[in-house]
Amino acid sequence: MGSLFSKKQKTKRVLLLGLDGAGKSTILQNMMTSPNQSQTYPTIGFNVERIQYDQSDYELWDIGGQSKLRSFWSNHFISTKVIAFVVDSNDVDRLAEAKTAFDGIIDDNRTCQISIILIANKQDLPHVSLRV
Template structure:
């Protein structure tokens, strides 16, 4: 009973909650991003088979972030995480020019799912610290983001290892959530 009252008070005056699905191709940096946000430090990661889930608090919003593995064999499982998702963080390895088309195909396939029709889209253009990283403009064009006229989206330059850009992305999610009344 106390938990119910606490959650009710949080909804009315306190914390808002947002369910986030973080996906992208394997080795894009999803798990590194998750734990940089959660712990503020870099952790040694291995390829995610399955998922990691953590709660990250930012500006009175409790983000429940589901980090789902990106290997091609397990991408069909992404759909099992779509229900009740309010925001998608799609992580792109800005240095991986060879797989940007594959990333676009996966993103478009996911955005066509009915369960995600109202979800906000935040693209983290990760690994921007690398010398041959694609620019934000190039990634925007390669992913076809400009054609998303019926969905709120934003692309943020990031570096998971330093944390650069991560909180700016959460800021966009928080503000867009407030503006659209999806909280």
């Protein structure tokens, strides 16, 4: 009977942001299925998946990271609880570009109440420049 009157848990929005090729879609896909089960392709626009974890509902938004799409990232900040910024730690040539994109997120006043996670992805590759 207690559950009859309990407040419905609101879905929490999580944005997966980062440059194209950083691995956002692969991370999302691996959360939804067994790792490495299928091939991913560059995200044009966005992909949205819903998951439930620890009795909470999450809406995961994988938003394309191509330079022409980055100006649209901020359109998704409203109602977002977490931004997971994914960096390809094997792509040393684009670290400065990734930092610029990340700085644009943290400098936006709409993100001051959003938790931000930095994911140094592709740590398993041999030429990693961001060792964690």
